[in-house]
Amino acid sequence: MEVLEIVKGLISEQLDIDEEQLEMKTTFEDIDADSLDVVELVMALEEEFNLEIADEEVEKIKTIGDIVSYIEKQIA
Amino acid sequence: MIAGKKAGIVSTGRALPVVRLTNFDLEHMVETSDEWITTRSGIKERRIISGDETNSGLSEIAARIALEKAGLKPEEIDILIVATVTADQLLPSSACLVQAKLNAHRAAAFDLAAGCTGFLYGLTVGQQFIETGAAKNILLIGVDTLSPIVDWTDRNTCVLFGDGAGAVVLQRVEEGRGILASKMYSDGTKAELLDIPAGGSKRPTTVRTLEERAHYIRMNGPEIFKFAVKIMVESTTNVLELCGKKPADLDFIVPHQANVRIINAACKRLGLSDSQVLVNIQRYGNMSSATIPVVLDEALEEGKIKQGDLLTLVSFGAGLTWGAAVLNW
Numbered sequence: 292m293e294v295l296e297i298v299k300g301l302i303s304e305q306l307d308i309d310e311e312q313l314e315m316k317t318t319f320e321d322i323d324a325d326s327l328d329v330v331e332l333v334m335a336l337e338e339e340f341n342l343e344i345a346d347e348e349v350e351k352i353k354t355i356g357d358i359v360s361y362i363e364k365q366i367a
Numbered sequence: 368m369i370a371g372k373k374a375g376i377v378s379t380g381r382a383l384p385v386v387r388l389t390n391f392d393l394e395h396m397v398e399t400s401d402e403w404i405t406t407r408s409g410i411k412e413r414r415i416i417s418g419d420e421t422n423s424g425l426s427e428i429a430a431r432i433a434l435e436k437a438g439l440k441p442e443e444i445d446i447l448i449v450a451t452v453t454a455d456q457l458l459p460s461s462a463c464l465v466q467a468k469l470n471a472h473r474a475a476a477f478d479l480a481a482g483c484t485g486f487l488y489g490l491t492v493g494q495q496f497i498e499t500g501a502a503k504n505i506l507l508i509g510v511d512t513l514s515p516i517v518d519w520t521d522r523n524t525c526v527l528f529g530d531g532a533g534a535v536v537l538q539r540v541e542e543g544r545g546i547l548a549s550k551m552y553s554d555g556t557k558a559e560l561l562d563i564p565a566g567g568s569k570r571p572t573t574v575r576t577l578e579e580r581a582h583y584i585r586m587n588g589p590e591i592f593k594f595a596v597k598i599m600v601e602s603t604t605n606v607l608e609l610c611g612k613k614p615a616d617l618d619f620i621v622p623h624q625a626n627v628r629i630i631n632a633a634c635k636r637l638g639l640s641d642s643q644v645l646v647n648i649q650r651y652g653n654m655s656s657a658t659i660p661v662v663l664d665e666a667l668e669e670g671k672i673k674q675g676d677l678l679t680l681v682s683f684g685a686g687l688t689w690g691a692a693v694l695n696w
Contacts, residue, residue, distance in 0.1 A: 327407055327628050330589045334596060334632070346589070 294366075295359050301335045302355070315356035340366060374497035374537050375545025375694065376490075379664040380432025382425040382532045383651065384414040390526070397522040404526045409627025413529030413652035415514045422512045423455050423464035425532035429660075430469060430506055433534040437504075441471040445502035448493055449478050450485030450656040452685070453512045457566075465508065474506070482561065483623055483684025484551075485509055485656035486533070490680070490692055491549040493537045505537040511655030516563060518583035527626070528584075529652035533660020544675075548609035549692035550602060557594070560587045561685040592629055595683045599633035602691040603681050610693050616677055617643055619666070623682035624648035624658040645671070655684065672696055 295315070303310045308322055319329055333344050336358065342365050352358055389412040390401035404410055416425070426449060434441060447462050447469075454461035462476035481488040486509030496502035510532035517525045539545075565581035566572055576582060599622060607613055614620075614637040622630050627648050634644050647662045654661065659680050666672045676696040683689040 325407060326589065327592065330592050331628070331632055334593055349589075 294362050298358050305332055317355045318353055371542035373545035374494040375540030376535045377538045378433045378436035378536045380429040380534045381661045381664040382428035384416045384420050384530050386415045386417045387412050388415045393526055399522045409648050410652045411649045416512050416530045421455050422453055422510055423461050426465045426508045426510045427468040429532040429534035433536050437536040441469040442473050443504050444471045444474040444506045446505045447471055447474040447476040448489045448507045450489040450509045451511055452480050481688045482686050483655045484682045484688040484690050486659045487682045487690035488551050491551050494546050497537055508534045509656035509660045511657050524586050527653050529654050531654040531657040531661055533657045535660055544695045547693045547695055548606045550606050551690045554687045557687045560590050595629045596632045598683055598689045599681050600636045603679050606691040606693045618676035619645050619678050621645050621659055621680045625653045
């Protein structure tokens with residue numbers, strides 16, 4: 292499965308949102324994700340892709356596209 | 368009752384301050400809202416000491432209730448452990464002040480500081496004395512009065528904490544019951560995630576430490592959140608494995624009440640349903656070492672926990688420290 296599809300699946304499960312509403316340019320604000328939702332999403336991503344996302348990296352992530360490109364870089 | 372070799376909790380008691388501070392009260396104190404606090408922590412109100420209420424005073428009340436239920440006199444206590452990080456004074460220990468209030472003159476009394484994991488550390492420490500036969504009756508109190516040391520101008524921390532005390536009596540119990548397994552863990556490399564920088568011997572109180580507001584709790588919330596979820600899952604699974612059980616076998620998990628989002632995230636990963644989780648954080652917030660004995664006492668009073676139930680107690684806190692125990696009630 293493509294990284295984008297996996298990320299969409301995780302977000303949709305975490306925040307109970309329809310996957311169809313999620314696009315590369317969707318921001319955390321667009322989907323009403325609070326700071327703890329972001330922490331929980333980071334944990335889910337770390338578990339799914341078996342990697343660690345540092346705090347400084349999390350601060351740079353604003354959109355779903357940012358998540359996807361970060362992860363693709365890490366697992367490449 | 369024919370006693371086996373295992374230690375167990377034979378009675379419980381609790382004491383909460385009179386004053387309730389609701390989220391609506393906090394809206395007038397810091398830039399926050401009931402909705403913000405509720406969605407991010409699950410907390411609706413907390414208790415705050417006032418007047419002559421103190422750490423040792425709440426401890427005494429909780430202790431007297433637990434002792435009465437166990438049919439014990441204060442002078443029958445061999446060891447009195449107070450798990451706390453907020454003793455009345457820096458010296459002597461809160462345990463000695465509680466000993467005097469109870470007139471538990473035979474007891475060896477000491478404080479145990481392990482952040483919010485204090486109660487679970489105390490349980491494991493007490494368990495050793497009971498199982499070796501070195502002590503017959505142990506009074507363990509989990510108590511914290513954090514309201515005087517939280518920064519009431521920091522909306523990220525002040526909304527989370529509350530004051531309270533819970534007490535338990537530990538004795539040998541019937542074969543097959545009591546503490547089946549327990550583990551304590553620490554990671555001092557993460558000390559800075561949750562601390563109070565000044566007021567100790569390294570940075571004693573000075574005008575400068577006061578100006579820097581260095582006597583209040585500082586916390587890295589997101590890092591603690593990740594750590595807490597991870598260790599709750601790991602340590603719960605580990606202690607259950609030690610007695611050949613799995614999370615699905617649990618009647619109840621009794622988690623440290625720091626944040627309902629931590630509890631939910633961990634319980635989801637453990638595959639536990641809501642009915643297996645004891646939660647009272649909405650009424651008390653994070654009372655540090657008092658959360659587990661208070662939630663236990665309430666669940667027993669409500670008749671939720673019954674004899675023979677399988678429980679896991681699990682906690683985490685400053686240090687970092689964490690711990691878990693499996694009990695057959």
